[in-house]
Amino acid sequence: MRGLLQLFAAYGGGLLFVLLEAISITLIVQYNQRQGEIASNSMGLFTAYIDNTSDWLTDYLGLKNEVIKLQSKNIKLLEQLDNARYSNAVFRDSIKEDSLKQMYTFIGANVISNSILSSNNSLRLDRGSRQGVRPNMGVISDGGIVGIVRNTTEHFSQVMSVLHSQARINASIRNSSYFGTLTWDGKDPRYMQLNAIPRYAEFKVGDIIESNGFSQIFPSGIVLGVISHIEEVPGNNFLKIQVELANDMAKVRYVYVVNNLMRYEHDELDKATDE
Amino acid sequence: MNNAIPINIIRFLGLLTLQVLVLKPISYGWDGPFFINFIVYPLFIILLPLRTPMPAALLSAFAMGILVDLAYDSWGVHAAASVLTAYLRPWPLKWLQPREGYNVNHSPTRKRMGMQWFLGYASIMMSFHLFAYFSLDAFSPYFIKSILLKTAFSFPLSMIFVLIIMYIFNPED
Numbered sequence: 001m002r003g004l005l006q007l008f009a010a011y012g013g014g015l016l017f018v019l020l021e022a023i024s025i026t027l028i029v030q031y032n033q034r035q036g037e038i039a040s041n042s043m044g045l046f047t048a049y050i051d052n053t054s055d056w057l058t059d060y061l062g063l064k065n066e067v068i069k070l071q072s073k074n075i076k077l078l079e080q081l082d083n084a085r086y087s088n089a090v091f092r093d094s095i096k097e098d099s100l101k102q103m104y105t106f107i108g109a110n111v112i113s114n115s116i117l118s119s120n121n122s123l124r125l126d127r128g129s130r131q132g133v134r135p136n137m138g139v140i141s142d143g144g145i146v147g148i149v150r151n152t153t154e155h156f157s158q159v160m161s162v163l164h165s166q167a168r169i170n171a172s173i174r175n176s177s178y179f180g181t182l183t184w185d186g187k188d189p190r191y192m193q194l195n196a197i198p199r200y201a202e203f204k205v206g207d208i209i210e211s212n213g214f215s216q217i218f219p220s221g222i223v224l225g226v227i228s229h230i231e232e233v234p235g236n237n238f239l240k241i242q243v244e245l246a247n248d249m250a251k252v253r254y255v256y257v258v259n260n261l262m263r264y265e266h267d268e269l270d271k272a273t274d275e
Numbered sequence: 276m277n278n279a280i281p282i283n284i285i286r287f288l289g290l291l292t293l294q295v296l297v298l299k300p301i302s303y304g305w306d307g308p309f310f311i312n313f314i315v316y317p318l319f320i321i322l323l324p325l326r327t328p329m330p331a332a333l334l335s336a337f338a339m340g341i342l343v344d345l346a347y348d349s350w351g352v353h354a355a356a357s358v359l360t361a362y363l364r365p366w367p368l369k370w371l372q373p374r375e376g377y378n379v380n381h382s383p384t385r386k387r388m389g390m391q392w393f394l395g396y397a398s399i400m401m402s403f404h405l406f407a408y409f410s411l412d413a414f415s416p417y418f419i420k421s422i423l424l425k426t427a428f429s430f431p432l433s434m435i436f437v438l439i440i441m442y443i444f445n446p447e448d
Contacts, residue, residue: 012329012330013328013329013330013333013362016329016330016333016334017329017333017358017359017362020333020334020337020354020358021355021358021359023337023351023354024337024340024341024351024352024354024355024358025351025355026351027344027350027351027354028349028350028351028352028355028411028414030350031350031351032349032350032351032352034414035352035411035412035414038414038415039414042415
């Protein structure tokens, strides 16, 4: 009680001021028509502003669900594409509806860690064996190829980035059948190098490099980048081609893990060839 | 010295009567086109003794304001402006403090402090009060032009009344 009195002695003026002003303003708003209208109008504007802000916040918090929904929509569309299917059509006049069998399916995933600075980069995804991710599956984003799954746990998977000294990606030049291997020299994360294109091949700077599906890891026709520089190495039959990646590996965020439903057949063939 | 309370009660009633019975009818009708409103009752707050405790000053200012509001049929507007003026009173007193300081038993009157000092002090207090009053009356920064015009036009005329009162009565405390 004594403390309260001391408090009032020290701050009593200020407290009383606030109290009396509050009473006065309440009276103004309650009993004066014009001021009351202004006040209720302003309160309305303020409430509308608060409502807007909270709506915006709710929208923002709902974005994660929205991304998951969009990913599943995208997967449905990706699986409808011809390059995700195996064509059964053999010597037929027309392709029937059931002649395109599903070959690739996709699993949506989020990148939870990423690196581009070392010479052997890797990513980590928040999907694992429980969702059907297995080693040696390809990982793509909407901009191009991201990497290849190396290891999985129940809920996460480790992906070898294309920016890895061990990465070898089969690639061709669009509208010509020349194919080579895309590797990374560990220097600039925006550029990769296309090797094994013969010197006599006809193409020019600006041509599109796409995946060719030879490895059975990625569907064919995924745009990887464009040719930015061609160099002839003396005494070498193959050209040194610099490819500017279409995909910015520094900000890849939402990806799709590629599941080849016919992969086991290729594995069987590989085994048979080895024996 | 001990008659400070009766003096202030008489001043309270006198200024209230003057404001409500004389100045309100004069102002009536000039408020609109001429932006003029004669307001003299804050002189009570201006002349409160320097040793008045802040809660007492606030309460008496509130009482004065609410009684003027009763007459003006503007619940709370004068009361809020008066309480604000009473709360802000220490600041102008601090700015205008003479070199030798105040005698806390005195009131800040013309007779005690001199004409020049009183004119400055009363002007600051009156402009505080008028600006606060017209702001609360309009109740929205949207009307800032009319608030400033009303303050500017009412200030000199109200000050003339204040000075006339000071010349007629010339109170010591």
